[in-house]
Amino acid sequence: METVVAIVLLTFLAIVAVGIIVLRDLLAAVVLLGLYSLIAAGAFVVMDAVDVAFTEAAVGSGVSTILFLGALSFTKHEQKPRGNDSIIALIFVVITGGLLIYGTLDMPHYGRADSAAQMHPDLAVRFLEVSIDEVGMPNVVTSVLASYRGYDTLGETLVVFAAGIAVLSLLGLKRRRPEEEAPEDAPGDTPKIDPDDVQSQY
Amino acid sequence: MSQAIGLYSYWIVIVLMMAGLYIMISRYNLVKKIIGLGVFQTSIFYLYITMGKVDGGTAPILVEGKELVYSNPVPHVLILTAIVVGVATSAVALALIVRIYESYDTIEEDELKAIEALEPDA
Amino acid sequence: MRRAIPRRLTQTTSRANTENTLVKLYPRQRHRVLQVVTKLVIPFVLMFGLYVQFHGDYGPGGGFQAGVLFASAFILHGLIFGLQQTRRVLSPSVLRVMMSLGVLLYAGTGALTLLMGGNLLDYDVLAHDPLHGQHWGIFAVELGVGITVTGVIVTLFYGFASKR
Numbered sequence: 001m002e003t004v005v006a007i008v009l010l011t012f013l014a015i016v017a018v019g020i021i022v023l024r025d026l027l028a029a030v031v032l033l034g035l036y037s038l039i040a041a042g043a044f045v046v047m048d049a050v051d052v053a054f055t056e057a058a059v060g061s062g063v064s065t066i067l068f069l070g071a072l073s074f075t076k077h078e079q080k081p082r083g084n085d086s087i088i089a090l091i092f093v094v095i096t097g098g099l100l101i102y103g104t105l106d107m108p109h110y111g112r113a114d115s116a117a118q119m120h121p122d123l124a125v126r127f128l129e130v131s132i133d134e135v136g137m138p139n140v141v142t143s144v145l146a147s148y149r150g151y152d153t154l155g156e157t158l159v160v161f162a163a164g165i166a167v168l169s170l171l172g173l174k175r176r177r178p179e180e181e182a183p184e185d186a187p188g189d190t191p192k193i194d195p196d197d198v199q200s201q202y
Numbered sequence: 203m204s205q206a207i208g209l210y211s212y213w214i215v216i217v218l219m220m221a222g223l224y225i226m227i228s229r230y231n232l233v234k235k236i237i238g239l240g241v242f243q244t245s246i247f248y249l250y251i252t253m254g255k256v257d258g259g260t261a262p263i264l265v266e267g268k269e270l271v272y273s274n275p276v277p278h279v280l281i282l283t284a285i286v287v288g289v290a291t292s293a294v295a296l297a298l299i300v301r302i303y304e305s306y307d308t309i310e311e312d313e314l315k316a317i318e319a320l321e322p323d324a
Numbered sequence: 325m326r327r328a329i330p331r332r333l334t335q336t337t338s339r340a341n342t343e344n345t346l347v348k349l350y351p352r353q354r355h356r357v358l359q360v361v362t363k364l365v366i367p368f369v370l371m372f373g374l375y376v377q378f379h380g381d382y383g384p385g386g387g388f389q390a391g392v393l394f395a396s397a398f399i400l401h402g403l404i405f406g407l408q409q410t411r412r413v414l415s416p417s418v419l420r421v422m423m424s425l426g427v428l429l430y431a432g433t434g435a436l437t438l439l440m441g442g443n444l445l446d447y448d449v450l451a452h453d454p455l456h457g458q459h460w461g462i463f464a465v466e467l468g469v470g471i472t473v474t475g476v477i478v479t480l481f482y483g484f485a486s487k488r
Contacts, residue, residue, distance in 0.1 A: 070484025071296035089228035109208025111257035137381035163290030164476035171483035
């Protein structure tokens with residue numbers, strides 16, 4: 001039964017992806033990207049990845065959509081209309097897809113417990129057995145993330161910090177919009193002429 | 203036939219990957235490219251999570267007293283990191299796009315190339 | 325002697341009182357429903373974020389999810405009430421401190437384990453007992469991650485939503 005749910009969700013994902021390709025309106029494409037992330041989060045729950053589903057739903061269809069909409073509000077909402085799509089790109093993509101599908105014929109089937117990823121003695125098998133004695137918490141994903149692989153998580157925190165710094169130095173905290181005045185009833189703030197500029201924020 | 207059902211998830215992941223790749227290489231709008239990057243990234247996450255699933259398993263949160271089969275927790279850890287790094291990358295890319303728009307007043311790649319050819323930056 | 329204005333004309337009814345208070349608290353009339361509902365929902369979101377942060381050991385959750393949830397509450401506030409009000413609630417200088425504080429907490433835990441004789445990020449040496457040491461180490465580390473992620477995501481929102 002779970003397999004049927006997973007297959008149906010995957011088919012939805014493919015349909016939404018085709019929708020994102022075809023749409024020319026960027027606002028609609030961003031909303032579809034949020035929908036894509038949400039369906040993927042549902043599919044992750046079916047795959048028993050509850051932590052990942054939580055993060056994907058919060059980050060992918062929450063924060064990422066807000067960032068895209070914010071960026072779109074600075075720029076235009078529509079792609080420029082094009083004449084014809086590139087055939088070379090389509091051929092390249094089809095060939096690459098065909099090669100990849102040929103490559104998956106050797107991969108372990110969905111759900112098999114005797115694949116190399118499940119049977120390796122140092123990783124999953126060891127973590128699931130030993131984690132409750134060495135770390136003492138039921139959530140194995142947190143114990144692996146914070147204790148066995150704590151160094152990777154430090155690097156990830158540094159990456160997030162660097163992204164925050166990069167956006168802070170690129171955009172600053174006060175910017176000028178293309179239109180100089182806010183509409184009357186927008187739930188935003190009215191623009192003020194501010195004497196200090198971006199650099200003096202630091 | 204059983205091979206098709208066992209490998210169906212991988213094939214759909216490849217379709218999604220190729221859709222994301224097609225958006226990234228064939229569309230000229232920069233924001234559309236970043237949307238394609240997001241599609242591509244999420245399909246890769248799905249590939250890893252699929253490889254960790256065990257039939258009849260449950261989420262890798264240990265329950266005392268019962269002998270359960272748990273799904274593999276290692277791909278979950280990798281993908282947690284990857285999701286956060288992905289949103290960080292997208293945020294920096296979008297900030298760059300906003301600045302590009304302010305400098306050149308366009309975000310279509312061919313127009314940017316034309317502007318670059320007319321007045322090459324020092 | 326001037327006749328005093330009759331009281332009935334100056335006395336405001338209780339319904340008018342409520343409307344005046346509503347107008348003062350929620351000045352934009354067209355979005356009043358949104359504003360009232362947002363003010364009701366935001367404390368629950370923050371509480372849920374705290375729950376997810378500290379129960380990451382026993383259920384799905386942890387630092388990243390909690391940080392994103394916390395930031396979502398402030399983003400919701402910013403969308404509905406305007407960015408200026410949200411900047412008064414959570415000012416950019418506080419955000420800068422939060423971003424750095426989380427990384428400092430994480431790396432500081434690693435340095436502390438080094439100083440106490442173990443390897444980098446080896447939580448066993450943090451307490452008298454390896455299990456308690458792991459517990460405290462993971463607690464501090466997830467807290468650091470949560471604080472940094474909150475600060476960074478609200479900073480991203482301020483950057484993309486602000487205008488001069």
